Amino acid sequence: MRLYMNIFQVSRYRGVKRTSLAILLGLSSTWADAQPGGTSEAHTLDPVVAQIVKEAHEHSQLQQLAHELLDVVGPRLVGTPQMKHAHDWAVAKYNTWGIEARYEEFGEWRGWERGISHIDMVHPRVKTLAGTQLAWSPTTGGKAVEAEVIVLPQVKDSLAFKAWLPHVKGKYVMVSMPQPTGRPDHNWEQYARPESFEKMKRERDSLTKAWNANIDAMGISSRSLPRILEEAGAAGILECYWSREFGSNKIFGARTTSVPSLDISLEDYGVLYRLAENGHKPRIKVETDSKHLGTVPTFNTIAEIKGSEKPDEYVILSAHFDSWEGGSGATDNGTGTITMMEVARILKKVLPHPKRTILIGHWGSEEQGLNGSRAFVLDHPEIVQKTQAVFNQDNGTGRVASINGSGFLHAYDFMGRWLSAAPREITRDINTDFPGLPSSGGSDHASFAAAGIPAFMLSSLSWGYSTITWHTNLDTYDKLIFDDLTSNVVLIATLAYKASEEPELVNREKRVMPLGRDGQPQQWPVIRQPRRTGVGY
Structure with a gap:
């Protein structure tokens, strides 16, 4: 059963529960106060969320991040020097914000560098x-x-x-x-x-x-x-x-x-x-x-803000770092990358000591089969099994328009709480599908969902993504919509903050899978091995 609804009309899989706006909303500052210019809608906000909104709107670094990643570094094809340049840039940028970041090798690929x-x-x-x-x-x-x-x-x-x-x-x-x-x-x-x-x-x-x-x-x-x-x-x-x-x-x-x-x-x-x-x-x-460079490492770039009370439990911000290189990899997935970096910057500033560790995963070789995130799941069971939630973005420059519960029976409960803390201006048009179905591929959240971890794709408005920019020569800086990206920063920072502060790990019970075309119950996706070596597409 697939139910699409406004997030403030959260439906239970077993019966329908409608939660009133008054209960879901916080009790401190208002969205009108927090948003520059104000708005006629007075939505009370948690004080930390109000700070997130203020920082995202008044001190955004999205445009500068986009320029440095897309114009200076450029596309980030696995096996190219630009992928390593992107890593070095990200680590240096995180360091300026007081956030630790590291290199994690998981395999190798055929090295190649484009020439004139x-x-x-x-x-x-x-x-x-x-x-x-x-x-x-x-x-x-x-x-x-x-x-x-x-x-x-x-x-x-x-x-x-x-x-x-x-x-x-x-x-x-x-x-x-x-x-x-x-x-x-x-x-x-x-x-x-x-x-x-x-x-x-x-x-x-x-x-x-x-x-x-x-x-x-x-x-x-x-x-x-x-x-x-x-x-x-x-x-x-x-x-x-x-x-x-x-x-x-x-x-x-x-x-x-x-x-x-x-x-x-x-x-x-x-x-x-x-x-x-x-x-x-x-x-x-x-x-x-062009030049062939022999065999070169493939790797993930991992950053983290250490938790103060439960440092061995995690909230993961997920976005793949690599791209194809017909353009500059702007909307696939430069947008996801700079969004998660900006979220991390803001959280470090307004929430320097979160309850749980906030880990930012910039995955490598996603375009060849989710290789970086699949390797991380297998290489770090101690992290994965204590992950509260994974928030993944990987489909363009638009503001988040839909969220699927990924098949977790109680996603309507905890995601409903977290979403209700975000500004109403941002959440009012988001459709949710709870409990939804787990994804077996497509993007990196699937790697974590297969391991039984609540992992959510934050799906964006199209802006012509599938035909104009997805894996094309037109996937360039000029296609970015910074107002929408700012909206996503506020939303994801709010979700990460609330997930981090949750008293306990959320309920991970999986839904009963529906019947497939053969009349048999569908199976929950299984953990898949990454390609740790490759020679190309």
Whole structure:
């Protein structure tokens, strides 16, 4: 059963309990007093919460943190020097706030460093192309490699594909379907006649079906195609992973080991494809100077504010540190990172001696399978088993809009208490789902929920996250919404404060899992082993 409600109408899994606003609210300063400029709504606040609000609004460091992390350090791909630079920056920043931070190694990965790259069409006309190397892509060694661009053939079967393979030798091969439009659906829906919009969608569906059928006829998978073409002597692989938004492409990892893999913008990929398809034999010149760095460590960055009464019990602020690197990793997960850092800064200032230890986990290699948080759960059972709650953020720049109980039967109780302490201006539009269901993946809270620890994803408003910034070349500083981030800082700092001050560890009883499609009860997620070694995507 899934119940969505305002947090002040908290529903029990066994029967409904509505808690009045008057009981849930604190009895000291007001939100109107605490918020600069005031508000017509007089919501009384706990004195510590009032200080949190004041510090977050009057002395915010979010913009400076964002600048230093995103503009100076940049993206934080696992295995790159930038990931270590980010760690060093964070530790130094925490030290200025009087917070201890440390390095915790948990594995290794293939080291790689991006260099300058140039992608130019030189025939039938000259044009500099918008594109980028994929993560861990092999390099041209700083030399310009010029070659013809070709498209995949239409084949009857795998034998025909194998017969064609020798044609790729010395050529750049395009491996993505050409899109019939570069306009996102919302743009079509706004301006096109309905029949025109429907016609475009039918054409796109038909092209997609035909493209997939052709790959199937080759007797291979799209994942294995780049390696097969590389082994056949291709000069490089060209792809276009359009995100269905203006100018946005998703940038993941290379599947080649000796020739470059490049993602080309939708508009430039379309030019090359049409030229090749119509017999104009386009040629491009590619020059890259990225570096392979051998095997390098993977690690988490851990900071903590030591508890005064129960130092061996914990509240964990969770956000992964690593990112893909088509952009600067701004909303995935620079926003979560700087939010948790700002929360820690404020708590250290207004609550320097919390009852429980507040631990901030900046996890590494989340993008490759929650590796950092999974390793932490296995490597630190003494911490995990005495963790009060985990608050995780990892889905963009928007203010928190929903909270799932993660399958803990009594989450409605303790989370309801903690949420009621936050300013009403922030919580009034948050939907909750109690007891909810545990997540088996997706982000780092799942690693802790699998261990039976109350861990909550603080899910944000979209702001076009899935198409505009998630793993794309547009995931950059300019997409940040600092008012929403400030709201999240106040909310999370309040939750961490109240969780820390709770008299005892909360009830961790799990809900009865619902039936699955097979008619059998679903199973609680199990603890999974992290990848402690890897060679790329």
